[in-house]
Amino acid sequence: MHTINGSQGEGGGQIFRSALTLSTCLGEPVRIRNIRAGRRKPGLMRQHLVCLHAAQAISGAEVTGAELSSTEVTFKPGEVRAGEYRFAIGTAGSTSLVFQTILLPLLLADGVSEVCLEGGTHNKQAPSFDFIQAGFLPVMAQMGYRAEVQLERFGFYPAGGGKWRARIYPVGELKPLDLLERGAVLSKEALVTSAQIPGHVADRELRHIASKGDWVPEELHRRQVDSFGPGNIVSLRVYAEHVTEVIEVVGEKQLSSERVAGRAVKEFKRYMEAGVPVGEHLADQLLLPMVLGRGGCFRTLAPSQHLLTNIEVIRQLTGTEISVRRESGPAWIVNVPDSMQAR
Incomplete structure (x- = not known):
């Protein structure tokens, strides 16, 4: 049984989720210790526990340590079963992180799966539903993975209550990812989504975005939505020939509209000026599908601690040696070998 130390690197929940995904896909048991040791409240929170239950449900795994605040879990997966599943976090925890935990195992299963997820859909420090739909899944499709998602209800922190569905298809022919160039920028968009928030908040955010860059009125959009509780998120999108980058900042009570928008603009400028196709957060999420697929390479920004820990x-868990090297200026190359040849 492999043992993974959850305190290594950035010491967060990603270590736990990546270990679960790889264990489930490879059919190899794993023990994860010191879970989320680098966080203010170590151990499993509700969304991590749902990730564990979800991985257990699709694989019939034997599990120990499946309780809130647990800092050690053993996970012995069986065969992954395609089917219909529903996973409700019960809080505003990120449904996207649950989805990403079980996505690859279900993609590698032998049938179509239907998954319903309930909880938070647009969370701080997690990919939103929009990021999954517009940024992540199109790049997955380049590798031969296919999934379709549909949002039914928005869910913001702290009320939650969001709901969306995914249809996950078994893989056919997998291909290496070759994403070294962004290609021509086709269009860009600044989208502010709000629920139960005064309209002037979105207006101020869009005005600040327009004042800090080359944005025309046709690229600035407001989206007022229904949800169980208030929420606000700024999303800056770059639609390029080979990739769509989605940069998001979630509004918070203690942050002014200008600061929320300013954070998004700063990250947007960093991405655009680097000239790379893959943004910081997408880079981290491409590693597992590449390792379990046919490998490949991509250009991205300087590696985050999340990326290096992953x-x-x-x-x-796999013995795969992923290389990360600086190319020039802010651009880095990540190369994942084709480990399928050794299987």
Whole structure:
């Protein structure tokens, strides 16, 4: 049984989720210790527990340590079963992180799966539903993975209550990812989504975005939505020939509209000026599908601690040596070998 130390690197929940995904896909048991040791409240929170239950449900795994605040879990998966599943977090925890935990195992299963997810849909420090739909899944499709998603209800922190569905298809022919160039920028969009928030908040955010860059009125959009509780998120999108980058900042009570928008603009400028196709957050999420697929390479920004930690967890569980090297200026190259040849 592999043992993974959850305190290594950035010490967050990603170590736990990546270990679950790899264990489920490879059919190999794993023990994860010191879970989320780098966080203010270590151990499993509700959304991590739902990730564990979800991985258990699709694989019939034997599990120990499946309780809130647990800092050690053992996970012995069986065969992954395609089917219909529903996973409700019960809080505003991120449904996208639950989805990403079970996506690859279900993609590698032998039938179509229907998954319903309930909880938070647009969370701080997690990919939103929009990021999954517009940014992540199109790149997955380039590798031969296919999933379709549909949002039914928005869910913001702290009320939650969001709901969406995914239809996940078994893979056919997998292909290496070759994403070294962004290609021509076709269009860009600044989208502010709000629920139960005064209209002037979105107006101020859009005005600030327009004042800080080359944005025309046709690229600035407001989206007022229904949800169980208030929420606000700024989304800056770059639609390029080979990739769509989605940069998001969630509004918070203690942050002014200008600061929320300003954070998004700063990250947007960093991405655009680097000239790379893959943004910081997408880079981290491409590693597992590449390792379990046919490998490949991509250009991205300087590696985050999340990325480096994920690389180390992957090495420990699969033996795959992922290389990260600086190309020039802010651009870095990530290369994942085709480990399928060795299977």
